[in-house]
Amino acid sequence: MAEANAPNIALDLLSIHSIITRALSVTSEKSQQFAQGGFPDASTKEGFLCYARSFVSVIHGHHVTENELAFPYFREKLPDAPYDLLIAQHQELVHVLDEIKATIEEVSAEPQAAAALNKLNQGLRRLADLWHPHIGIEQDRFTVARLGALINRDEHIRLGKLFAKHSQKHTGPGYLVLPFLLYNLAPEERAIFARNMPFLLTRLLVPVVWKARWAPMRPFLLD
Ligand SMILES: [Fe+2]
Numbered sequence: 003m004a005e006a007n008a009p010n011i012a013l014d015l016l017s018i019h020s021i022i023t024r025a026l027s028v029t030s031e032k033s034q035q036f037a038q039g040g041f042p043d044a045s046t047k048e049g050f051l052c053y054a055r056s057f058v059s060v061i062h063g064h065h066v067t068e069n070e071l072a073f074p075y076f077r078e079k080l081p082d083a084p085y086d087l088l089i090a091q092h093q094e095l096v097h098v099l100d101e102i103k104a105t106i107e108e109v110s111a112e113p114q115a116a117a118a119l120n121k122l123n124q125g126l127r128r129l130a131d132l133w134h135p136h137i138g139i140e141q142d143r144f145t146v147a148r149l150g151a152l153i154n155r156d157e158h159i160r161l162g163k164l165f166a167k168h169s170q171k172h173t174g175p176g177y178l179v180l181p182f183l184l185y186n187l188a189p190e191e192r193a194i195f196a197r198n199m200p201f202l203l204t205r206l207l208v209p210v211v212w213k214a215r216w217a218p219m220r221p222f223l224l225d
């Protein structure tokens with residue numbers, strides 16, 4: 003029997019999906035709450051904006067990595083998955099994400115921003131309608147068992163690091179995106195996900211050097 007939590011690129015995809023899925027539900031819920039009751043203080047507003055901007059950046063980076071690295075690689079190993087459909091779905095998601103990105107800046111520009119927050123909430127709902135069926139297909143096709151049987155352990159490790167590095171190149175800023183990634187996961191899943199990250203990032207930069215910079219996002223993250 004395979005070692006539990008052995009390096010497997012499908013596990014990394016599941017983690018990133020669960021980060022994005024959690025952030026989608028947090029931003030939806032909070033945009034509605036702040037639209038109705040206003041922001042309690044300036045720090046909460048700043049934290050919400052940092053969190054929402056990180057969310058957009060991470061989902062963008064994830065699509066780019068799938069389009070440019072994961073799908074071309076998987077196409078060789080698993081030719082029967084609907085790659086063209088998945089790429090077309092990414093394009094639909096990009097349209098909604100562009101609107102969401104602009105709306106986040108409208109929220110930023112207004113003091114209480116009830117109208118912009120409502121608009122943001124509607125955009126997030128449309129995103130959720132596209133996101134859930136999309137990851138349903140990916141998680142159905144790119145399973146731990148299937149990829150585990152097709153790719154050896156060293157190759158899973160190599161791909162994990164390669165995909166993480168590629169995503170990081172297309173996301174930013176690191177002092178927000180890295181803590182956003184780590185702390186949208188529960189501790190056990192976080193430890194598995196952090197395997198692809200340099201020790202310096204997870205042990206020094208995120209918890210110590212950058213701590214004050216991402217602190218306003220704390221209310222939206224997990225411990
Ligand atoms: Fe995707």
Ligand SMILES: [Fe+2]
Nearest residue numbers: 064068137140
């Ligand atoms: Fe995905």
